[in-house]
Amino acid sequence: MFGMILAAGRGKRMMPLTKNTPKPLIKVQGLTLIEHSINALKNAGITKIVINISYLSVQIKSHFGNGSKFGVNIHYSDESKGVLETAGGIIKALPLLGIKPFVVINSDVLCDYDLSNLTLPESSLAHLVLIDNPEHNPAGDFSLNNTQLTLINTKTYTFSGVGIYHPILFKSYLFEKKLALSKVLKAAIAKNQISAEHYTGYWQDIGTPERLELANKQVKLNVK
Numbered sequence: 682m683f684g685m686i687l688a689a690g691r692g693k694r695m696m697p698l699t700k701n702t703p704k705p706l707i708k709v710q711g712l713t714l715i716e717h718s719i720n721a722l723k724n725a726g727i728t729k730i731v732i733n734i735s736y737l738s739v740q741i742k743s744h745f746g747n748g749s750k751f752g753v754n755i756h757y758s759d760e761s762k763g764v765l766e767t768a769g770g771i772i773k774a775l776p777l778l779g780i781k782p783f784v785v786i787n788s789d790v791l792c793d794y795d796l797s798n799l800t801l802p803e804s805s806l807a808h809l810v811l812i813d814n815p816e817h818n819p820a821g822d823f824s825l826n827n828t829q830l831t832l833i834n835t836k837t838y839t840f841s842g843v844g845i846y847h848p849i850l851f852k853s854y855l856f857e858k859k860l861a862l863s864k865v866l867k868a869a870i871a872k873n874q875i876s877a878e879h880y881t882g883y884w885q886d887i888g889t890p891e892r893l894e895l896a897n898k899q900v901k902l903n904v905k
Contacts, residue, residue: 682729683778684722684796687842688715688788689735689760689770694889703737705788706744707887709896714887715741715788719751725796727784728753731777733770735760767862772851780848787842791896793883799845802828805876806850806869811838812884822863823870823877830875832867838877841884850874 692704699707705715712720715732722730730753734741738761748755758774765773771785782801786792794810801808809830814821814837821837823830850869854860869875885896 682727682781683731683783684727684729685731685733685771685774685778685783685785686715686718686722686788687733687767687770687785688741689733689738689764690789691736691764692789695887695893698890698893699736701737703734703740704887706740707893709791709887709893713744714791715745716751717791718786718788719745719748719753721786721792721794721796722784723751723753725784725799727796730755731758731774732756732788733758733760733774735764763859765859767860768851768854768865769858769860771846771862772854772857772860775848775851775855778848782845782847784845785843787886789887790842791883791885791887792841792843792880794841794843794880796843799843801845801847802876804874805847806874807844807846807866807876809866809875809877810841810843810880811877812841812880814839815884815886817886817888823866825877825879828876828878829873830866830870830877832870838879841880842886 688705692699706713756777818839822840824835
């Protein structure tokens with residue numbers, strides 16, 4: 682199985698920390714954000730990894746190379762000509778990800794979810810990990826009916842940035858470039874094609890300097 686780490690964002694909310702450093706190379710407890718993601722994949726037995734890059738991408742490629750010194754095999758999907766948003770980035774990387782389901786995680790999310798437990802049900806084109814709504818996203822993203830995502834506005838949860846996807850999910854969008862993942866997911870949710878689970882373990886979005894400081898001070902991560 683392949684894993685993909687989304688790392689092409691500009692990190693504007695993290696300024697001035699990201700003025701000369703790409704957000705994925707900012708450190709939390711001694712490791713870069715993206716190393717936490719790499720370790721999460723590696724610990725789950727996923728060593729074939731695709732990373733999409735754009736802003737200050739040379740630094741990321743120089744730091745990680747082909748991934749051998751980190752115990753993984755890394756390929757890059759270069760978006761230096763313009764960031765394609767989440768779904769657009771995945772679509773561009775599809776030729777590198779193969780024809781089977783693949784795991785995608787955001788490089789700016791810290792989570793102790795065990796990725797080896799992430800499986801795609803036969804009736805689903807994607808399976809997402811949802812969390813309780815954090816303070817910065819009180820309205821949530823999706824509703825959950827048992828294990829099925831719905832568009833009905835019942836109790837809502839926030840998408841963690843962790844999920845597994847089948848390439849077929851993106852089949853109708855192959856000729857689109859800049860595309861948000863929410864558009865793809867909502868269309869598939871309307872067809873009952875997306876499943877999910879609610880996770881109550883540790884999760885933190887490192888979206889601002891304040892959240893970075895919180896992660897460095899209060900959370901003890903497994904930094905293998």
